[in-house]
Amino acid sequence: AQRVTQPEKLLSVFKGAPVELKCNYSYSGSPELFWYVQYSRQRLQLLLRHISRESIKGFTADLNKGETSFHLKKPFAQEEDSAMYYCALSSISGGSYIPTFGRGTSLIVHP
């Protein structure tokens, strides 16, 4: 079984501070990890995926297979980063492209 854990329900920081949203997973195969974001009154959308090794809106995430983690980081938070963030895992090897989501972390960036 696959599981995604986001230990923080809420993360509150000030503008310009570094941000790290934690994500840990459990899966015996080779996982695909994603971060999705939901801004206020908008639909969920993909922020980034580990396989692309990209940086989106200043956010990065590195897959650490040894620690089974995929933490989302940004060196300097902006007010517009305030949103709900979900970590997700899918497993192509299992034959299903339907991801499992974590419970989400609400990020609030204060001015």
Add this chain to the structure above:
Amino acid sequence: NAGVTQTPKFQVLKTGQSMTLQCAQDMNHEYMSWYRQDPGMGLRLIHYSVGAGITDQGEVPNGYNVSRSTTEDFPLRLLSAAPSQTSVYFCASSGRQVEGNEQFFGPGTRLTVL
């Protein structure tokens, strides 16, 4: 492309009533799924489909039915609504991609069961 569309946006039901939440996508995606979003619980998978005529249960399927007669449509039926089904419902779709299967979400349906 309209992407993933959902109707209605809002709905209020009385306990015991039935209704269907509509979901459609115009991206020719194979995979479609329904999630419910509850505070502190994140997104939980209700049902999903890997192609027309094929559906399967997710984490929280009780009280819901689905069917997939076409590639485009994936309706979610509540058979006898209960207050515990008060939630925001999201439909999503995805296709096979080389760089990971990005989920495309609909705008959501906010359901209240009295």
